[in-house]
Amino acid sequence: MKSLSVRIPAVLLAGLLCCASLAWSEPANLTDIKAQVARQHDAGVKRLQEWIALPSIAAEDRGFREGPQHLVGLLKSVGFQHAEIVATDGKPGVFATLDAGAPRSVGVYMMYDVKQFVPAEWSSPPLEAALVDKPGLGKAVVGRGAVNQKGPEMAFLEALRAFHETGKALPVNLVLVAEGEEEIGSPHIGQIVHRADVEAALAGTVGVFMPSAGQDPDGVVTVSLGAKGVIEVQLTASGERWGKGPGKDIHSSLKAMVDSPVWHLVHALNTLVSADGNTVTIDDYPQPRPINAAEKAMIAKAASRMDESQMKARYSTSHWIDDLPFQQALERLISQPTVNIEGLVGGYTGPGGKTVLPHSAQAKLDLRLVPDMTAAGALAALKAHLARHGFGDIDVNFSGGYDPTSTPADAELIQAQIAVLKSYGIDPVMWPRNAGSYPGYVFTGAPLHRASGHFGLGHGSGAHAPDEYFVIDSTNPNVKGWDGAVMSYVRYLYELGK
């Protein structure tokens, strides 16, 4: 659940396909806006810092009074005539519209929540958003949400502000939805998007994009045509539910006469995947659509521009599954469903041992889904499988997730991205499907069937990790700084308006 790490191959692409000699010559109508972007640079960065100082974290019930209000204020300040908080059964969303009197409308998807953080792990305070020198990159804002997703989102809002301040009409109308639960799997995004008036507004758009920091340090940009789906579940075995084993932690010597809910969980887990952990063995599991020729060709082309050893180093991994060659490993990445154990926790978890027979244990799983699988289908199959194998007592807590999402390469939303990137001299890597997940299904699925994707120049990294950053003053010729990122949205909006 995170749109950044999702662009897995992007940072790993070796080829440098931009820049200077192919640089787009500025059309005259951008001069005023560009000047305004430069004028508002300092204030814009300050607005980003102020936003980072207001974290909304769904997993911690933190910042949900101010968070959506602050975003509504920001939206109104950049020209949205309508911006409102949308209540859901979870954290509220935001719905906003900007009617520019343009013939076409574009949807925008944003998140105002951020991932949890542990301040002690950071080299500068995560809510201070200090400007820090990053070797090889330049000055960057370091803070929670810097790149995931407030930095790119604020750059997009600054693009709108530049239109607003210069009195220039936006080339498209905007329909914006934002949520505050992206980091917990967007459990209520449907309640925002499918509210009748919101859905109707989105139905009139050419598609929905999310502002994103699309550049890797080597300048490569990936255009992705979708993302895997995912379900996150916590499987809990307990003596209470099982009716066997203890109802509280008891002395481990009793294992000789009392059943163990921890072993029960281990045995249940063991049935979910093959012996190597890599093939899903859940009975009657939704079947993935096999990878097709177009996807294979796209992967082959992308693989030829990627540096396998750099990717292995980045992920501290010396072998891909089954010692697959790189291209097949990438095919596996985009096409195979997975059952991953995010965490195991049960009984005594401190240093050394403690002689207890625990009354419960939990496995946290994420199951990634590819077309034509559905989140509901996967969850139902998992539950039925557990029940059939004698593990029906194991609690399956579905904490979030959604279907896979796909957008065709010829969608206007995507073609406009490619056109803008080419105008910058960037030959994007086309990628069939992010292995990570984002809730694009809510736009690409029924009933909206809109295109959906990510767009934006600029660079950042460290989403979900300490020292998350977004480059403001770039010293790297392959990477746009703040004003360049802002201008990429200006150009994208013009391209979409064509």
Add this chain to the structure above:
Amino acid sequence: MKSLSVRIPAVLLAGLLCCASLAWSEPANLTDIKAQVARQHDAGVKRLQEWIALPSIAAEDRGFREGPQHLVGLLKSVGFQHAEIVATDGKPGVFATLDAGAPRSVGVYMMYDVKQFVPAEWSSPPLEAALVDKPGLGKAVVGRGAVNQKGPEMAFLEALRAFHETGKALPVNLVLVAEGEEEIGSPHIGQIVHRADVEAALAGTVGVFMPSAGQDPDGVVTVSLGAKGVIEVQLTASGERWGKGPGKDIHSSLKAMVDSPVWHLVHALNTLVSADGNTVTIDDYPQPRPINAAEKAMIAKAASRMDESQMKARYSTSHWIDDLPFQQALERLISQPTVNIEGLVGGYTGPGGKTVLPHSAQAKLDLRLVPDMTAAGALAALKAHLARHGFGDIDVNFSGGYDPTSTPADAELIQAQIAVLKSYGIDPVMWPRNAGSYPGYVFTGAPLHRASGHFGLGHGSGAHAPDEYFVIDSTNPNVKGWDGAVMSYVRYLYELGK
């Protein structure tokens, strides 16, 4: 590793087989000592409180300068002519001798360490050892170590003090060994016991006993003839050691191309036990000696005095393994080796989920052993099994443990216990083998081949738990208070000296 919970059935025995009408008439030679015990009551309780205030906790490297020194001081104050700290590769032990000029010598085993504790979980501060009213029991010292094992041990020392103060010769000589690592599995007890002079001194004893709070609230006392052995191991799967999977936690979407050390651990665990978790399936595992007729008869007799429903309630357990009837479940308890998962920990362990593919995971296991299994044999078989099944990369960290221990019922040390208990009108429950473990093997095994057991009246509970207590002023006619506990040791020493 814990001598108290080890007496599993004791608290659950329903029959009340004491007390008043059968009460032993005091022999004249105990009158002076009894009066002295009463005189030193307050000071003795204070000495217990002072000792509790000085916790030694091996798992936390806490209190190992003062702990053994304090014990040496206590021993000297009650008449041990020799008492010294014995260095080991771990925490120091204590060796002490009291030569009473008696024809016979008795060994005493003590521990000066206590279990970890979390003060917030206690209703009175765990190091203050406050005197608290316990309904149905009377006033009890509440503190860490109160019953496991400082309370009973101090009661024993107060018995020696009473001899000392009244100038009466002890009926036996004493050879005492104490350790500071009982709670972590006594990894260095051999370095204390097998030091040449210590071993020689112990070799001359009739056996070695540990002071213990032997009475349940219903007055039942169990005489146990041994204990299971145990090994504690932490199994850690990691990408680093495996050479597959990541070397750090990475985004879970990569599961489609990167192996998972967590699944590797789950699959390894799955091979260790049968599908129900209850039969060890480690290849070439040491074979238990089958339960014999004498043990079965002892269990049958004990079971007839136990309250199954009370035991089920105590352990929040509604069914024994395989729905066994009580007697067979108890036979299983004393005769079957186990592989228990004490804890699972790996990856993300907080609330909800987090989309990581963890680089490592750990299972904490304890494996209980019965005659004729050995700790070394079990550990070697476990490692060989893992290697044979493709899990040789999984780190097996042996953190402590030892062989099972057995003492014949006709040993003098045991017969003296039975005689003293009968003199109190108590018909003890004879029990073949505690399911928990204590390092009696170091005395009962080669080369010493001494008897070993636990003895002492009085009552306490909550070892390893919050609000651990030991009764001081008993209002329960089935339970001795402090002076009664002290006197039980006086009588035991006289009986041993006969």
